[in-house]
Amino acid sequence: MNVTVDDELWSAVGDPTRRRMLDVLLADGGGTATTLSGQLPVTRQAVAKHLGVLQRVGLVHVTPSGRERRYEVDEAQLARAVAQLSAVGATWDARLQRIKRIAEAIQRGQEG
């Protein structure tokens, strides 16, 4: 019954800036720290740190080319992250449903 989420993966997508970075990367099909920072309200260095985090958990992979380092989303890993999000959501949903059923049962008992 434990939620048992991979906290690393979750906290990687837990940061708002990182979520937006993933968004931009998905929309543009990849990018560099510099191009990303141009589309986000943070500096290149901040973006670089986030890219490091995303890379460590495998959500992006990097391809050096000349003096650039192009980052792209690892689709399989992002799919895993999505699965975990919905797993937690499903767990809570189930508990809320159960509580609702119990509450209704109690009400029926009091009415009857």
Added chain:
Amino acid sequence: MNVTVDDELWSAVGDPTRRRMLDVLLADGGGTATTLSGQLPVTRQAVAKHLGVLQRVGLVHVTPSGRERRYEVDEAQLARAVAQLSAVGATWDARLQRIKRIAEAIQRGQEG
């Protein structure tokens, strides 16, 4: 097409300890800072801070009774949080699907 998630609500459920707290609260139907800290690997004070965060975003509400302060999950707000989680998941899913379709189209073009 922006993800437009309520960052406050997301980051509230983004913390692993807070997720576990919500879990315990749902399982037990509520609790105090002291009872919660007994079921979690953190001190009462840490739990109290987290309860403050959860209360500020409306995920729990408190009922003072004597010297105790009993906290319970606000089911409607948790349902909202769940909805947001699945919304982000759905967005990413959709983008991954689109990328997949494009990739297949390119491959067909190269083959043909």
Added chain:
DNA sequence: CATATGTGCAACCGATGGTTGCCCATTCGG
């Protein structure tokens, strides 16, 4: 009334997200 128990508040610590500043590498133009 005295003591045990539940909370709150404050100081402190380490990790993290963010910044600025500087230096190195590669590319590009005269």
Added chain:
DNA sequence: CCGAATGGGCAACCATCGGTTGCACATATG
């Protein structure tokens, strides 16, 4: 070929946050 422009890495620094300890305060309870 050499110098400027551009992309990137590294380090110092700051604020916030999750966590701790310590202490003071309020309320039950003997």
